[in-house]
Amino acid sequence: xxxxxxxxxxxxxxxxxxxxxxxxxxxxxxxxxxxxxxxxxxxxxxxxxxxxxxxxxxxxxxxxxxxxxxxxxxxxxxxxxxxxxxxxxxxxxxxxxxxxxxxxxxxxxxxxxxxxxx
Numbered sequence: 001x002x003x004x005x006x007x008x009x010x011x012x013x014x015x016x017x018x019x020x021x022x023x024x025x026x027x028x029x030x031x032x033x034x035x036x037x038x039x040x041x042x043x044x045x046x047x048x049x050x051x052x053x054x055x056x057x058x059x060x061x062x063x064x065x066x067x068x069x070x071x072x073x074x075x076x077x078x079x080x081x082x083x084x085x086x087x088x089x090x091x092x093x094x095x096x097x098x099x100x101x102x103x104x105x106x107x108x109x110x111x112x113x114x115x116x117x118x
Contacts, residue, residue, distance in 0.1 A: 033079035035103040039111040041074045041089050048074025049115060052091040059084040059100070082106075089113045 037056055041049045051069060054076045058064035060083050068078045070089075082105035090096035094115040103109045 033081060034105050035080055035082045036077055036108040037080055037085060037087060037101060037103055037111070038075070038077040038108055039087075039113065041070050041076070041091075041113045041115060043094070044114065044116045048072075049091055049094070050074055052076075052089050052094075052113075052115070054078065055088045055090075056080060057086045057088075059086060077108075087111060089115065091115060093118055 041052045041054075043049050049070060050072045052074070054068045054070065056066045056068075056078050058081075064081075066078050066080065068076050070076045080103055082103050084100060084102050086098055087101050088096060088098040094117055097113050097115060099111055099113070101109050101111050
């Protein structure tokens with residue numbers, strides 16, 4: 001009887017092993033953020049601008065979007081996959097700006113923005 005019970009349980013363990021293997025394979029294929037878009041935002045007088053909204057959109061896949069904000073020193077840093085991105089910066093009371101930036105795998109791309117008051 002022990003052999004029969006073990007044979008009946010074998011398909012369950014096999015199915016479980018297949019599900020685990022498929023999950024691990026899918027996790028390996030999912031790319032992780034391997035580069036950084038960073039910079040500082042200043043006003044027209046050269047003062048750092050905290051609280052700016054920073055939106056990053058991939059040129060290869062416009063559905064790939066990320067948002068961040070500048071800190072008290074007007075600085076931002078957003079982890080991304082390598083590629084070309086449109087970086088847009090805005091803040092209430094200032095004219096929004098955008099730039100296209102190329103980011104290389106494993107590196108930090110630094111871009112400075114200057115916003116003029118409306």
